[in-house]
Amino acid sequence: MDESPAEVDVTMSQVAAPLAIEVQEASENDAATGEVVFDLHDVNVYYGQALAVAGVSLEIYKNHITAMIGPSGCGKSTIVRSLNRMNDSVSGFRLTGECTYHGNDLYASGVDPVEVRRRIGMVFQRPNPFPKSIYDNIAWAPRILGLKENLDERVEKALRGAAIWDEVKDRLKTSALGLSGGQQQRLCIARSIAIEPDVLLLDEPCSSLDPISTASVEDLMQELKRDYTIVIVTHNMQQAARVAERTAFFSLDVSEGRRTGILVEYDETSKLFTRPTDKRTEDYVTGRFG
Numbered sequence: 001m002d003e004s005p006a007e008v009d010v011t012m013s014q015v016a017a018p019l020a021i022e023v024q025e026a027s028e029n030d031a032a033t034g035e036v037v038f039d040l041h042d043v044n045v046y047y048g049q050a051l052a053v054a055g056v057s058l059e060i061y062k063n064h065i066t067a068m069i070g071p072s073g074c075g076k077s078t079i080v081r082s083l084n085r086m087n088d089s090v091s092g093f094r095l096t097g098e099c100t101y102h103g104n105d106l107y108a109s110g111v112d113p114v115e116v117r118r119r120i121g122m123v124f125q126r127p128n129p130f131p132k133s134i135y136d137n138i139a140w141a142p143r144i145l146g147l148k149e150n151l152d153e154r155v156e157k158a159l160r161g162a163a164i165w166d167e168v169k170d171r172l173k174t175s176a177l178g179l180s181g182g183q184q185q186r187l188c189i190a191r192s193i194a195i196e197p198d199v200l201l202l203d204e205p206c207s208s209l210d211p212i213s214t215a216s217v218e219d220l221m222q223e224l225k226r227d228y229t230i231v232i233v234t235h236n237m238q239q240a241a242r243v244a245e246r247t248a249f250f251s252l253d254v255s256e257g258r259r260t261g262i263l264v265e266y267d268e269t270s271k272l273f274t275r276p277t278d279k280r281t282e283d284y285v286t287g288r289f290g
């Protein structure tokens with residue numbers, strides 16, 4: 001609800017795979033035993049007649065960072081946008097299969113997509129602050145939701161949570177458009193967390209950022225996962241390896257002239273990058289793909 005439709009720039013710029021990817025040591029979070037937030041079972045997504053993604057089954061765990069990687073067009077954005085009903089407004093969009101959120105069917109009749117997006121926030125590839133002041137960017141969604149009490153505190157908490165408070169506290173009334181790209185992206189994260197969602201979906205949040213801003217957004221994700229469940233789409237495999245407990249590798253199945261996205265492998269990140277079970281995953285993570 002706090003975003004205009006994404007203007008997603010489709011690039012393959014970061015697909016060139018490294019030959020060696022450093023992965024995190026397994027942490028206590030690695031075990032797939034946590035609380036399930038999203039449970040997808042045999043999900044298919046169509047745009048009109050075209051089957052864009054087929055047969056996706058996966059579980060996403062609470063307070064984990066889950067990464068989605070794979071070549072352009074394999075359906076990463078489609079799946080991540082399906083998790084907060086962001087595709088509803090796309091004409092011809094249709095989802096079949098089961099997609100539950102804390103055990104509730106996200107696509108059941110009667111589910112309010114606006115409420116879904118309140119709980120499941122989204123940040124896009126290009127920072128997209130509103131042409132308003134820094135303060136008003138953060139206060140916008142709380143005001144719409146009637147959360148007007150202690151608004152100053154709420155704004156400060158969100159900006160602190162997104163690790164940008166110190167940089168903006170003396171210029172809250174100035175335009176958000178005057179911030180650097182990295183600051184704008186953290187502002188957009190602050191805007192998402194101002195209404196205290198449950199989940200943050202990040203679709204290539206660092207692809208327009210320099211390495212320093214990227215590092216600060218990655219640090220921020222590590223902080224945020226204490227309170228939030230995070231799903232990140234990234235073309236940067238080192239980034240997936242650095243931040244995510246679990247990684248889903250999607251690819252394209254090409255047959256009869258049709259290109260359909262499929263989930264090839266989903267596992268703990270360390271396993272997916274060092275001991276993948278599928279040859280296609282191995283080829284991709286070692287750079288032999290494409």
Ligand SMILES: Nc1ncnc2c1ncn2[C@@H]1O[C@H](COP(=O)(O)OP(=O)(O)OP(=O)(O)O)[C@@H](O)[C@H]1O
Binds near residue numbers: 077090
């Ligand atoms: N709004 C739409 N209308 C029609 N087809 C779409 C739409 N959005 C995506 N598609 C198609 O669905 C497929 C998956 O696209 P998607 O954007 O999910 O891929 P992706 O993995 O996010 O790619 P990228 O890495 O380039 O961002 C593609 O074939 C794409 O053309």
Ligand SMILES: [Mg+2]
Binds near residue numbers: 008233
């Ligand atoms: Mg995408």
